[in-house]
Amino acid sequence: xxxxxxxxxxxxxxxxxxxxxxxxxxxxxxxxxxxxxxxxxxxxxxxxxxxxxxxxxxxxxxxxxxxxxxxxxxxxxxxxxxxxxxxxxxxxxxxxxxxxxxxxxxxxxxxxxxxxxxxxxxxxxxxxxxxxxxxxxxxxxxxxxxxxxxxxxxxxxxxxxxxxxxxxxxxxxxxxxxxxxxxxxxxxxxxxxxxxxxxxxxxxxxxxxxxxxxxxxxxxxxxxxxxxxxxxxxxxxxxxxxxxxxxxxxxxxxxxxxxxxxxxxxxxxxxxxxxxxxxxxxxxxxxxxxxxxxxxxxxxxxxxxxxxxxxxxxxxxxxxxxxxxxxxxxxxxxxxxxxxxxxxxxxxxxxxxxxxxxxxxxxxxxxxxxxxxxxxxxxxxxxxxxxxxxxxxxxxxxxxxxxxxxxxxxxxxxxxxxxxxxxxxxxxxxxxxxxxxxxxxxxxxxxxxxxx
Ligand code: ASP
Ligand code: MG
Numbered sequence: 295x296x297x298x299x300x301x302x303x304x305x306x307x308x309x310x311x312x313x314x315x316x317x318x319x320x321x322x323x324x325x326x327x328x329x330x331x332x333x334x335x336x337x338x339x340x341x342x343x344x345x346x347x348x349x350x351x352x353x354x355x356x357x358x359x360x361x362x363x364x365x366x367x368x369x370x371x372x373x374x375x376x377x378x379x380x381x382x383x384x385x386x387x388x389x390x391x392x393x394x395x396x397x398x399x400x401x402x403x404x405x406x407x408x409x410x411x412x413x414x415x416x417x418x419x420x421x422x423x424x425x426x427x428x429x430x431x432x433x434x435x436x437x438x439x440x441x442x443x444x445x446x447x448x449x450x451x452x453x454x455x456x457x458x459x460x461x462x463x464x465x466x467x468x469x470x471x472x473x474x475x476x477x478x479x480x481x482x483x484x485x486x487x488x489x490x491x492x493x494x495x496x497x498x499x500x501x502x503x504x505x506x507x508x509x510x511x512x513x514x515x516x517x518x519x520x521x522x523x524x525x526x527x528x529x530x531x532x533x534x535x536x537x538x539x540x541x542x543x544x545x546x547x548x549x550x551x552x553x554x555x556x557x558x559x560x561x562x563x564x565x566x567x568x569x570x571x572x573x574x575x576x577x578x579x580x581x582x583x584x585x586x587x588x589x590x591x592x593x594x595x596x597x598x599x600x601x602x603x604x605x606x607x608x609x610x611x612x613x614x615x616x617x618x619x620x621x622x623x624x625x626x627x628x629x630x631x632x633x634x635x636x637x638x639x640x641x642x643x644x645x646x647x648x649x650x651x652x653x654x655x656x657x658x659x660x661x662x663x664x665x666x667x668x669x670x671x672x673x674x675x676x677x678x679x680x681x682x683x684x685x686x687x688x689x690x691x692x693x694x695x696x697x698x699x700x701x702x703x704x705x706x707x708x709x710x711x712x713x714x715x716x717x718x719x720x721x722x723x724x725x726x727x728x729x730x731x732x733x734x735x736x737x738x739x740x741x742x743x744x745x746x
Contacts, residue, residue: 320486321443322347325357325453325476329493329742330550331395332362336742340491340550341402344448348408353443355483356410357453357476358399360391365469381426385455385466389415392452392472400450410448413438415464416457418449419482420475422465424458429465430533431456431474434482451479473534481541488543490530491550493742496557497522497529499582500727502738504720508727509734511581513558516545518581518677521709525673526586535559551741579678579685580730585723586671587716589619590644591701593636594651596661599626606658607635607651614650616643620671620704620713632661636702638713641667669701670719673711674726680707692729698722 324344331337340358348354359365368387372379379387396412403410419435442449453472456465467474473490480488497519498508514522516539523532529547538545539561548556597603604623611618619638626633639647644665651663679685689710693700698721702713714722727733 319351319353321353321355321483323355323357323476323480323483323485323488324491325472325489326359326399326491326550327472327493328359328362328364328395330491331358331399332742334398336361337395337398337402341399341406343491343550344399344410345403345406345408348448355439355443355449355451355479355485356399357451357472357479358392358395359453359472360388361395361398364391364394382463385426385464388466389452389455389464392454396450396452403448403450408448409446410450411442412450412452413442414452415455415475418451418479420451420456420478422456422458422467424461424463424465426463426465428468429456429458431467431478431537434478436479436482439479439483451475467533468531470528470531471533473531474537477534477537477541477543477545480543481537485543488538488545490534490545490547492529492547493549493551494529494738494740495549495552495554496547497527497559497582498738499580499732500723501527501585502740504585504723505583505727505733506737507733507735508582508738509732510738511557512555513560514581515677516559516561518675518708519559521673521675521706522582522584525584525675525709525711526588526671527582527584530559549739549741552739578676579682580674580676580732582675583723583727583730583732584673584675585719586673587719588640588642589638589669589671590641590665590667591636591638591669591713592644592647592651593634593664593666594658594660595634595664596630596632597635598659599631599633603658604635606654610650610654610658611637611639611647614643614646616640616647620702620711622702638669638671638702668716669713670716670722671711671713672719672722672726673709674730675709677708679709686710688729689726692725693722696721696725698725 326340331340344354344356400410400412418439421433422429422431439449453475454467458465477488496510498510500508502508516535519535523530523535542561545559546556616639621637624634698714698718700712704711
């Protein structure tokens with residue numbers, strides 16, 4: 295299909311190339327994930343792509359992730375040294391991964407005859423709060439990037455990191471945070487587009503590593519993309535989608551290994567989505583299926599069924615800085631005056647949350663706590679659910695036909711999520727993908743990466 299246009303255009307101006315061809319000069323932010331720069335060959339391939347974008351008459355800012363699985367390897371290393379790394383040192387360690395790739399990419403671009411300069415997050419003006427490991431961007435001051443562009447340079451920025459003005463410390467934005475760096479820079483520089491380059495051709499109706507027949511989505515609203523990202527689709531960092539929506543940055547998710555048109559994430563429903571031929575694109579009822587293996591289920595058993603107990607439990611969890619996802623409270627077992635409350639949270643936050651609950655045992659008065667990491671969450675997402683009846687019926691019938699037992703259910707206006715046993719999750723994803731006719735005839739291409 296041809297490129298959809300949105301009404302967001304800022305820095306665009308006419309320019310005449312040395313060949314005499316008049317082109318529209320755009321400011322493009324390109325972000326390359328770890329699998330796109332996993333080795334020297336990858337760095338050189340990306341360098342060529344970046345140089346081509348500049349040679350076509352654009353101003354180009356590049357955000358890079360750490361090479362391949364570097365971040366995971368650094369985490370493994372740290373865990374071999376200590377089981378209680380100070381959060382500050384963890385950020386010093388992890389931010390090094392992106393410094394390696396940014397410098398190598400700048401070298402590769404210079405070797406090709408174009409000029410590039412690399413910048414750490416703090417040099418690029420990424421100002422965050424002081425929370426190590428999951429810092430939030432509070433300001434972007436890209437004047438050094440702007441100057442580099444004005445001098446005809448390509449600016450390379452280390453993703454996933456920033457600096458706090460209050461603590462003067464280096465911070466990181468949380469796993470997958472380079473996407474958010476790219477969008478924040480695109481917003482601050484008023485870029486025309488933020489291109490997110492990855493190892494598949496765009497956003498698919500399901501993870502092509504689990505469902506090979508998944509289809510590439512041409513355009514998706516940021517509302518649906520937010521639900522997909524929040525439901526575990528790792529293709530885009532959740533905060534990157536939030537940021538893009540808030541600042542109206544059009545996102546184009548595509549492969550760095552092919553020239554195919556990817557998926558456009560359209561910032562707001564009001565933006566007219568039309569192809570270059572002027573055809574309005576209609577949104578499908580269902581946009582996709584996401585899955586998530588990163589959560590655990592906690593059941594607080596035998597909670598006194600009186601007002602204030604749920605509030606007490608969730609206050610304890612909040613004080614432990616845990617992010618709760620699904621919550622289910624059962625009706626109280628007849629005659630006992632006690633009930634069970636279950637919820638899910640990220641596995642990485644499980645230990646702290648359990649310790650906090652046990653510490654509050656006397657205050658809450660529960661009987662026991664059950665903890666289960668062998669769960670998986672599946673979510674079906676589609677803006678059309680609002681106006682199309684029968685989606686839930688099809689959804690639950692498909693799971694029941696496949697004999698898949700459901701543990702928990704939650705919904706939003708445009709999402710249905712269930713928790714199943716971890717071992718059944720992949721099968722459940724394929725069953726639901728098929729039940730909503732999302733399968734394509736051909737297999738999706740996964741160009742690289744381990745999906746780790
Ligand atoms: N390198 C970081 C990570 O692996 C950030 C990113 O890739 O976006 O999470
Ligand atoms: Mg990523």
